[in-house]
Every structure is written in structure tokens, then in C-alpha cells.
Amino acid sequence: MSIYVIGHKIPDSDSICGAIALAHLKNEIGEKAIPARxxxxxxxxxxxxxxxxxxxPLLKMNYAGEKVYIVDHTEKTQAPDDIDEATIVGIVDHHKLGDLTSSTPLECWIRPVGCSNTIIKMMYDFYKVxxxxxxxxxxxxxxxxxxVLFKSPTTTTADxxxxxxxxxxAGIPDYEALAMEMFKVKSAVEGTPVRELVLRDFKDFNMNGHKVGIGQLEVIDISVFDSIKSELMADITNLKAEGNRHTLILLLTDIMKEGSELILVSDDEKLIKSAFNLEDNSSNWLDGVLSRKKQIVPPLQGAFNS
Amino acid sequence: MSIYVIGHKIPDSDSICGAIALAHLKNEIGEKAIPARxxxxxxxxxxxxxxxxxxxPLLKMNYAGEKVYIVDHTEKTQAPDDIDEATIVGIVDHHKLGDLTSSTPLECWIRPVGCSNTIIKMMYDFYKVxxxxxxxxxxxxxxxxxxVLFKSPTTTTADxxxxxxxxxxAGIPDYEALAMEMFKVKSAVEGTPVRELVLRDFKDFNMNGHKVGIGQLEVIDISVFDSIKSELMADITNLKAEGNRHTLILLLTDIMKEGSELILVSDDEKLIKSAFNLEDNSSNWLDGVLSRKKQIVPPLQGAFNS
Incomplete structure (x- = not known):
């Protein structure tokens, strides 16, 4: 029986590339594996x-009765809806430990590094493949x-x-040029439907029983959003209501200025702002904040637990 | 700030030896660590x-505000009572993934092998210490x-x-003789208070919302329990009530005959027996069953979830 290697819902590059890379490794060491998304x-x-x-990779939403290897998350909200009916045989991740559980012993390669693929690289080294x-x-x-080309505070020596x-x-000594090409593709937001932008890199979290959605858009120049900010605001208001969320946050991240503007709707806006020491009427620019995982989720989690 | 390295409640040899071994490794790689129990x-x-x-190791029950490295479990019921107020920086384990969560990224070295110390050995190799x-x-x-000297079905090549x-x-080529010495110490149950026996290797699990306690006594000859079986039964009945448990199981494991007798009290005895295909009036001997983790917990979990 093959193992399906899958990243999270609304997959990012780490989820997709990780599924392909890890499935290849598994096949090389004699475990049949199929990358999916x-x-x-x-x-x-x-x-x-x-x-x-x-x-x-194969688009597949249901995994009941299947074996799965999870990449880039340990949160139920980010996993397949029927994950409880699947057998989780392994997890590679670099986030906080979430609420996924398993019914049998498994392998977890979880490290506080900048990317799951850094850990998959360690796995190739471990297996000498x-x-x-x-x-x-x-x-x-x-x-x-x-x-973000090593700018994110999540970056480690291992990355x-x-x-x-x-x-x-790969034979690509000038990887910085390739990264900038990639970020330019990411920054082309014009003409894209607003909902598609909001959901482009979006994750739901369970914070002390409350559903909190956090999207992030990383661009080379944050001014691309100036003309659509009111549309974005209207859309996250709708999306919050549709998903019965307590809070919905969208991070507009400027990777050159190295900071993020936070736009949000919440049942308790005061609580959210307090988590980031934002004054009531201040702008919502967070200088130096590039990482949802390291700079947004932990203070929010703290605010919800206090 | 030092990291406390701790195994589970009612520590077994894996928890204690693992805490000592892992704390030593952490100190060697420059992270101050203290083994505790x-x-x-x-x-x-x-x-x-x-x-x-x-x-x-240091006896310490409270960890609020401390950094902890968890050994040999991922279950809240087995962790310090105030674990939610501590920062979990890492986990080494070889069980199913339980309900512990963390608020920040961490490292997890979890592998489906026979013992946490096998994984700690891999960590020494990884860090070249x-x-x-x-x-x-x-x-x-x-x-x-x-x-159980490689007899348990949890044993892997890695172990x-x-x-x-x-x-x-260690300079001990004849490790089998040392293992038998160790098992003799473990088999000396005479004169020990019954409650102490029941709790000697005891773990609580959360199974679909029900608290299920499972103790295990591994001995060289199961007949040592013949004269105290009714006392054991009376005691697990009390212990079940004291902890508001749904079920309390005690496994009497004969490591030479390679099987276990199961004694139990439960709010739904039929459910428990069905999990192991035991007839209503049959003896509760489970041939070949040596591992709580691999042969008892998964079928029970399945029965509670169905």
C-alpha cells in the first residue's frame, strides 16, 4: 500500500516541493510513496x-483508510478533513506542535528551522540518498x-x-537571482481576484477554542496593495463570517522594507492589537515582522490563553 | 536558563535513563540542561x-515558566500538570502522537522504534558527540x-x-546476563504493597474523551501473582473509582512465556474484551502480547473510536 505524502490545505511552495522531494526519498529507501496536494x-x-x-502532485482531498505522511503542519485545521480515519505514518514540520494525533507509533522529524525542506535535506543525508x-x-x-532569502527571523544556519x-x-550558484525572479512572480497581484489573494497563503488556527484565520501576502513593494485595500478589508470581513471565525488577519509583508502591515477583523480587536502592542488608532505596521509562524502566531496564542 | 529534561509521570527506566543521557548530550552541545523526574x-x-x-535525577513536579525537553511521551496525562505554562523546546518519543501541543516551534525526534534511548543514541550520532x-x-x-531483551514486537533493527x-x-559484551539480572529485580514482587505494584508502570490515556488507565507488570514467571490476584483486582477497582476512570487495565506479562494476562474493571467491559477478541467467559490470556504501546493501546483506541 502506497503512502501519500501531503502538505497542508492551501498549499505553499514548501508543502508542494516537500511532498515531491519526500516521496522521492521514500521510494528510494523502498517505501512506495505518492506526492499529493x-x-x-x-x-x-x-x-x-x-x-x-x-x-x-495529484490533487486528492480524501484519505480515509490510507497511509499518509504529513509535511509542513501538525494542525487538524490544515490537514485533510478525514485525517482521523487515515493512518499518519510520519510528519516533517517546522512549526509549533499542533493538535494532530495518531493512533499508532510514527516518525516525526520536527525542527525549529526556517523550512520543512531543510529537514527533508537532513533526511536525505541521514539515509545517505x-x-x-x-x-x-x-x-x-x-x-x-x-x-524570504534568509531575511526571515526563522532562518537558521541549517537553512x-x-x-x-x-x-x-542543482548547478545554480546564483540562487539569489532565482529567488528575486520568484518573488517577482509572487508580487504580481494586479488583476487577481481579491478572494484568491486573501486565500493564497492562508492558515486557520485553533486558539484556545477560537478559530483564527491568518493570511499572508509577501511582495517586493507593499504599495501594490494601496488601490485594493478597501476591497481586501471587505473580503476578509466576509471570509470571517463564512467560516465562523473569531478573528481574521491578513499580513501584507514587504520583503524589501522588512515589515508587515496587518489588516484585521475580529470579535475582540482590542485583544488582537494588544498582542502586538498596537495602539487603538495607530497604523498597523509591524516593523521587522516577516514571519507568521514566529512573530504572529506565538503572541496571538499568548493573548488568547491569558 | 537551563532546560529541564523530563520523562513521564510514574517514570520507567526509559524516562529516567533518557533524561540523564539527553541532558548530558545537550550540555555537550552547549545547551544547559538538568535531568529531572x-x-x-x-x-x-x-x-x-x-x-x-x-x-x-532531581524530583520536580512543577514547570510553569520553565523550558522543558520531554522524553518518552506526548500525552498531557503523562506530563507535568502545569505543562501548558511551560515552554516545550523538544520531544524524544517512540509512541503514538498524543495531545501535547506547544506554543512555539520545537524539535521532535519521534521514531517508531522500541525505546526512546535508541533515538537518543541517534541524536548522539547526529551531533557527533x-x-x-x-x-x-x-x-x-x-x-x-x-x-524485553528484543522479544517485544516493538523491537526494530535500530534497537x-x-x-x-x-x-x-560500556564494555559489557554479555548484555543478556545483565538483562536477566535486571528482569529478576523486576520480578521480585513479594512483600511489595499491592498499590505500589499496580502503579509501578502505569499510564493514563485519553481515549475519545474517556480516561483509561493501563498498568503493566513484566515478570519472569507470571505465577508470582497467583496468590495476590484477588488483592490486585480489589485495588484496581478502587483506583478506577479514585481517578474517575472509564476503564482500568492491569497487564501481567510473562516475558518467558511471551504473553500477558489482562485483568480489568470497566464501565463497558464488553467493549474492552471485544477489542482483544476475548469471549465473555474466557480466560484473559493474550498469547504473544508483550507491548502495551503496540498491542494494547491501538486496538483499545480503535474500539473507543468506533
Whole structure:
């Protein structure tokens, strides 16, 4: 019976490239594995897999009765809806430990690094399996995306070292140029429906019993959003209501200015603002904030638990 | 700030030896760590640490505001009562993934092997840190205990290989003789208060909202229990009521005959027996069953979820 290797809902590049890279490794060590995905590819991810000649992994939403290897999350809200009826055989992740549980012993490769693909690189090293050139390319791009070319505070020495190794294998010494090309694709928001933008990189969290949705858009110049900010605000208000969420936050991240503007609707706006020391009437610019995982989720979790 | 390395409540040899071995490794790689414990040592564990000249780790029950590294479990019921107020920085475990969560990214070294100390051995190898002779000795004993000298179905090649490496480092080629010595200590139940026996290796699980306690006593000859079986039955009945448990199971495991007798009290005895295909009036002997983790918990979990 094959194992399905899957990232999270609304997959990002780490989820898709990680599923492909990990499924290849599993097959190499004699465990039949199929990469799959829980949603459409973002323009950035499409750019990466086109660049290295891959097809999108199988789109598959239901896993009851199947074996699954989870990539890039441990949250039930981000996993397949029927995950409780599947057997989780393993998890690779770099986030806080969420509420996924398993019914049998499993393997978890979880590390506080910038990207799941950095950990998958460690797994290739552990099993002494050579990484093919094209797989090295997509793994490298996933790490450059998740760490925002090493600017994100989630970046570790392990991420930098992994990118350097993978760049050598992929034969792409100038990986910074490739990263900038990738970020340009990501920054092209004009003409995209607002809902598609909001959901492009969106995750739901369970915070002390409250459903909190957090989207993030990383661009080279945040001014691209100036003309559509009221549309974005209207859309997150709708999306909050549709999903019975307590709070919905959209982070507009400027990777060159290295900070994020936070737009939000919440049943308790005061609580959310207090989590980031924002005054009632201040602008919502958070200087130096690039990482949802490290700079947004923990203070929010703290605010909800207090 | 030091990290406390702690096993589970009612610590077994894996929890205690693992805390000592992992704290040593962490100190060697520059992270200050202190081994600690959540309860008294079993006679087996006392034998091991005496044999290799260690003191019992610090007895400490409260961890609010502290950093902790968890060994040998991922279940809230087995963790410190105030674990939600601590920061979990890492987990080493070999069980199913339980309901512990963290508020920040962490490392998890979880593998489906026979013993947490087998994974700690992998961590020493990963960090290229030499294992001192005495620490190799306690790690080896923990693996021999958890795998019942490789008889348990949880045993993997990784466990055997770890024991062989550790036996070399510890300078104990005849590790089987040491294991039998250890099992003799474990089998000496005469004169021990019944409650102490029941709680010697006892774990609570959350099964679909029900609290299920499962104790296990591994001995060389199960007939040592013949004269106290009614006392054991009376005591688990009391213990079930005291903890508002749905079910309380005690496994009497004969490591030579390689099977377990199951004694139990439950709000739904039929459900429990059906999980193990036991007839209503049959004896409760389960041939070949040595592992709570692999042969008792999964079918029970299945029965509670169905």
C-alpha cells in the first residue's frame, strides 16, 4: 500500500516541493510513496515546478483508510478533513506542535528551522540518498521562499547550509537571482481576484477554542496593495463570517522594507492589537515582522490563553 | 536558563535513563540542561542507576515558566500538570502522537522504534558527540528493558544495533546476563504493597474523551501473582473509582512465556474484551502480547473510536 505524502490545505511552495522531494526519498529507501496536494498551486509554486520540469502532485482531498505522511503542519485545521480515519505514518514540520494525533507509533522529524525542506535535506543525508538535480532545485526554492532569502527571523544556519548544498547539486550558484525572479512572480497581484489573494497563503488556527484565520501576502513593494485595500478589508470581513471565525488577519509583508502591515477583523480587536502592542488608532505596521509562524502566531496564542 | 529534561509521570527506566543521557548530550552541545523526574524510581531503574554509579535525577513536579525537553511521551496525562505554562523546546518519543501541543516551534525526534534511548543514541550520532561509558550502560539497559531483551514486537533493527554499539562502549559484551539480572529485580514482587505494584508502570490515556488507565507488570514467571490476584483486582477497582476512570487495565506479562494476562474493571467491559477478541467467559490470556504501546493501546483506541 502506497503512502501519500501531503502538505497542508492551501498549499505553499514548501508543502508542494516537500511532498515531491519526500516521496522521492521514500521510494528510494523502498517505501512506495505518492506526492499529493490539498489544493491549487500558487503562482510562485507553479513557477518553481515549471522551472525544474515537474508536474503538479495529484490533487486528492480524501484519505480515509490510507497511509499518509504529513509535511509542513501538525494542525487538524490544515490537514485533510478525514485525517482521523487515515493512518499518519510520519510528519516533517517546522512549526509549533499542533493538535494532530495518531493512533499508532510514527516518525516525526520536527525542527525549529526556517523550512520543512531543510529537514527533508537532513533526511536525505541521514539515509545517505543522493538528491537528483531537479529535486535539489525545488527544495532550494522552497527554502528561499520560506526564509524570504534568509531575511526571515526563522532562518537558521541549517537553512543556509541546506541552500548552499542544494545550489551546488542543482548547478545554480546564483540562487539569489532565482529567488528575486520568484518573488517577482509572487508580487504580481494586479488583476487577481481579491478572494484568491486573501486565500493564497492562508492558515486557520485553533486558539484556545477560537478559530483564527491568518493570511499572508509577501511582495517586493507593499504599495501594490494601496488601490485594493478597501476591497481586501471587505473580503476578509466576509471570509470571517463564512467560516465562523473569531478573528481574521491578513499580513501584507514587504520583503524589501522588512515589515508587515496587518489588516484585521475580529470579535475582540482590542485583544488582537494588544498582542502586538498596537495602539487603538495607530497604523498597523509591524516593523521587522516577516514571519507568521514566529512573530504572529506565538503572541496571538499568548493573548488568547491569558 | 537551563532546560529541564523530563520523562513521564510514574517514570520507567526509559524516562529516567533518557533524561540523564539527553541532558548530558545537550550540555555537550552547549545547551544547559538538568535531568529531572516526575516520581519515584522503580526497583528496576534503581538497579540500573546504582549499577552505573548515577544519582536519581532531581524530583520536580512543577514547570510553569520553565523550558522543558520531554522524553518518552506526548500525552498531557503523562506530563507535568502545569505543562501548558511551560515552554516545550523538544520531544524524544517512540509512541503514538498524543495531545501535547506547544506554543512555539520545537524539535521532535519521534521514531517508531522500541525505546526512546535508541533515538537518543541517534541524536548522539547526529551531533557527533561521544557517549561516556556509564551513560552508554544506562541507555543500553533502558533499551533492553523496553524491548524485553528484543522479544517485544516493538523491537526494530535500530534497537538491536543501538544495544550492540552501546554494549561495546560500556564494555559489557554479555548484555543478556545483565538483562536477566535486571528482569529478576523486576520480578521480585513479594512483600511489595499491592498499590505500589499496580502503579509501578502505569499510564493514563485519553481515549475519545474517556480516561483509561493501563498498568503493566513484566515478570519472569507470571505465577508470582497467583496468590495476590484477588488483592490486585480489589485495588484496581478502587483506583478506577479514585481517578474517575472509564476503564482500568492491569497487564501481567510473562516475558518467558511471551504473553500477558489482562485483568480489568470497566464501565463497558464488553467493549474492552471485544477489542482483544476475548469471549465473555474466557480466560484473559493474550498469547504473544508483550507491548502495551503496540498491542494494547491501538486496538483499545480503535474500539473507543468506533
Amino acid at each position: 490539498l489544493g491549487e498551486l500558487s503562482p510562485e509554486t507553479q513557477f518553481i515546478i515549471d522551472r525544474f520540469g515537474f508536474e503538479a 543522493d538528491i537528483p538535480k531537479d529535486i535539489a532545485g525545488i527544495m532550494m526554492c522552497a527554502i528561499l521562499s520560506d526564509t 543556509r547550509r541546506a541552500v548552499e548544498d542544494l545550489a551546488l547539486i | 516526575l516520581g519515584e524510581l522503580s526497583p528496576e531503574t534503581q538497579f540500573i542507576i546504582d549499577r552505573f554509579g548515577f544519582e536519581a 561521544d557517549i561516556p561509558k556509564d551513560i552508554a550502560g544506562i541507555m543500553m539497559c533502558a533499551i533492553l528493558s523496553d524491548t 538491536r544495533r543501538a544495544v550492540e554499539d552501546l554494549a561495546l562502549i
